[in-house]
Amino acid sequence: MLNDQAERDLFSEEHNMFRDQVKKFIAAEVLPYHDEWDEKGVVTKEVWHKAGEAGMLCPTVSEAYSGPGADFLFSTIVIEEMARVGASGPGFNIHSEMAAPYVSEFGNEKQKHQWLPKFVSGQAVLGIAMSEPDAGSDLKRIATTAKKDGNEYVINGQKVFISNGQIGDVFIVAAKTDKDNSSNSMSLFLVESNRKGFSRGKNLKKIGAKAQDTSELFFDNVRIPEKNLIGPSEGNGFRQLMHGLARERLAIAVGCVAKAEGALGNTLDYIVERELFGKKLYDFQNTQFKLAEVRSDLLVGRSLVDQLLSQYLKGRLRVDVAASAKLWTSEMLGRTVDTCLQIFGGWGYMWEFPIAKAYAEARVERIAGGSSEVMKSIIIKSLFKDLGIKAEFN
Numbered sequence: 001m002l003n004d005q006a007e008r009d010l011f012s013e014e015h016n017m018f019r020d021q022v023k024k025f026i027a028a029e030v031l032p033y034h035d036e037w038d039e040k041g042v043v044t045k046e047v048w049h050k051a052g053e054a055g056m057l058c059p060t061v062s063e064a065y066s067g068p069g070a071d072f073l074f075s076t077i078v079i080e081e082m083a084r085v086g087a088s089g090p091g092f093n094i095h096s097e098m099a100a101p102y103v104s105e106f107g108n109e110k111q112k113h114q115w116l117p118k119f120v121s122g123q124a125v126l127g128i129a130m131s132e133p134d135a136g137s138d139l140k141r142i143a144t145t146a147k148k149d150g151n152e153y154v155i156n157g158q159k160v161f162i163s164n165g166q167i168g169d170v171f172i173v174a175a176k177t178d179k180d181n182s183s184n185s186m187s188l189f190l191v192e193s194n195r196k197g198f199s200r201g202k203n204l205k206k207i208g209a210k211a212q213d214t215s216e217l218f219f220d221n222v223r224i225p226e227k228n229l230i231g232p233s234e235g236n237g238f239r240q241l242m243h244g245l246a247r248e249r250l251a252i253a254v255g256c257v258a259k260a261e262g263a264l265g266n267t268l269d270y271i272v273e274r275e276l277f278g279k280k281l282y283d284f285q286n287t288q289f290k291l292a293e294v295r296s297d298l299l300v301g302r303s304l305v306d307q308l309l310s311q312y313l314k315g316r317l318r319v320d321v322a323a324s325a326k327l328w329t330s331e332m333l334g335r336t337v338d339t340c341l342q343i344f345g346g347w348g349y350m351w352e353f354p355i356a357k358a359y360a361e362a363r364v365e366r367i368a369g370g371s372s373e374v375m376k377s378i379i380i381k382s383l384f385k386d387l388g389i390k391a392e393f394n
C-alpha cells in the first residue's frame with residue numbers, strides 16, 4: 001500500500017506515534033496557511049514557535065540543551081511528512097538538519113547552551129550561509145573574509161541563495177580566515193542578524209517553493225566576538241562543512257522520496273476522477289504502465305533511503321554513498337513529477353494544482369545541497385581511489 005509506514009522495520013511504535021502527531025500538526029498549522037505564504041514568499045515566525053512546541057525542530061539535540069534527544073528517525077519523520085504534502089514553506093529541514101548540527105557537533109559548551117535551546121524552541125531561526133555569487137559548487141573560492149581585530153572578527157562579503165534568509169535570526173557563515181584557497185583557509189562563524197553592518201537583500205523570486213524565503217545577505221564590517229567562531233581554532237570550516245554534508249544529503253534524499261510519493265498519491269486521486277473518451281483516465285494502459293514505473297522507482301528509492309538511514313544510525317554512512325543517494329533520488333523525483341504532471345494534462349500546468357508546485361519544487365533538488373554533477377564527482381573520486389587513479393575535474 002502507498003505510504004504504508006508499518007512496512008518500515010526501522011520505525012518503532014514510538015516513531016509511528018510521533019508521525020501521527022506531525023501529520024496532525026501539518027494539517028492544522030501548515031497547510032491552511034500555505035497558499036498565503038506562497039503569495040507572501042515567506043512563512044510566519046508563529047509556525048516556527050508552534051513547531052518548536054510540538055518537538056519538530058532539531059529532534060536530535062540532546063536533553064542537556066533542552067532538546068528531545070531523539071534519534072535521526074524523528075528528524076526523518078518531520079522531513080517526510082512535510083515533503084509528502086508539499087509543505088515546502090517552513091525551512092525546518094535546513095534549520096534542524098543542515099545548520100544546527102554545526103553547533104551541536106562542533107560548537108563549544110557555551111555556544112551549545114546559548115543557541116541550541118533557542119533552535120529547539122524556534123525562538124531563533126537558523127540558516128547556513130555558504131554560497132556566494134561567484135562560489136557555489138566551488139566553495140573554496142568564497143570571497144567573504146573574517147579578519148581578527150583584537151578579540152573580535154570583522155566580516156565582509158556577500159552571500160546568495162540563503163534559505164531562511166529573510167526570517168533567520170542567526171546564520172552559520174563560511175568566511176575566509178586565510179587568503180589562500182586551501183582547505184585550511186575557511187572558518188565557520190555564528191552571526192546574529194541584529195549585528196551592525198548585517199543586511200538582507202531582496203527575497204529572491206524562485207520558480208518553486210515560493211513560501212520558502214531565499215535571500216542575499218550582506219556583511220559590511222560586521223563585528224562579532226571571537227567566541228562566535230565554531231570549532232577550537234580557525235581553519236576548520238571546510239572540513240566541518242564536508243563532515244556535515246553526508247547527513248545533509250541523506251536528509252535531501254529522504255525528502256525526495258517522500259515528495260515523489262506525494263506526487264504519485266496526487267496522481268492516483270486524479271485518475272479516478274478524470275474521464276475522457278468515455279473512460280476513466282486510469283483505464284488507459286499508458287496511465288497504468290507509467291504509474292507502474294513510478295511505483296517501482298519509489299520502492300527502490302524507499303529501500304535505498306531506509307538502508308542508508310540504518311547506516312547513518314550506526315555511524316557508518318559514507319560520504320560517497322550519501323552522494324549516490326542524493327543523485328539518484330533527486331533524478332528519480334524529477335522523472336516522477338514529470339511523468340505525473342503529464343498524466344494531469346493541462347491541469348497539471350496550473351499553479352493551483354499540487355502537482356504543478358511539486359514539479360517546480362522538485363527542480364531544485366538536483367542543484368541545491370550540491371548539484372548532480374558535484375555528486376558524480378564525489379562518487380567517481382571514491383570509485384577511482386580504489387584503483388589508485390586521481391579524478392581531475394576540468
Ligand SMILES: Cc1cc2nc3c(=O)[nH]c(=O)nc-3n(C[C@H](O)[C@H](O)[C@H](O)COP(=O)(O)OP(=O)(O)OC[C@H]3O[C@@H](n4cnc5c(N)ncnc54)[C@H](O)[C@@H]3O)c2cc1C
Binds near residue numbers: 393
Ligand atoms: C532554492 C535554493 C536554496 C539554496 N539554499 C542555500 C542555503 O541555504 N545556503 C547556501 O549556502 N546555499 C544555498 N543554495 C545554493 C546551492 O547550494 C548552489 O546553488 C549549488 O551549490 C550550486 O552552486 P551555483 O549555483 O553557484 O552553481 P555553479 O557552482 O556555478 O555551477 C554551475 C554548473 O556547473 C556544474 N558543475 C559544478 N561542478 C562541476 C564539475 N566538477 N564538473 C562539471 N560540472 C560541474 C553545476 O552542477 C552546475 O550545473 C541554494 C540554492 C537554491 C537554488
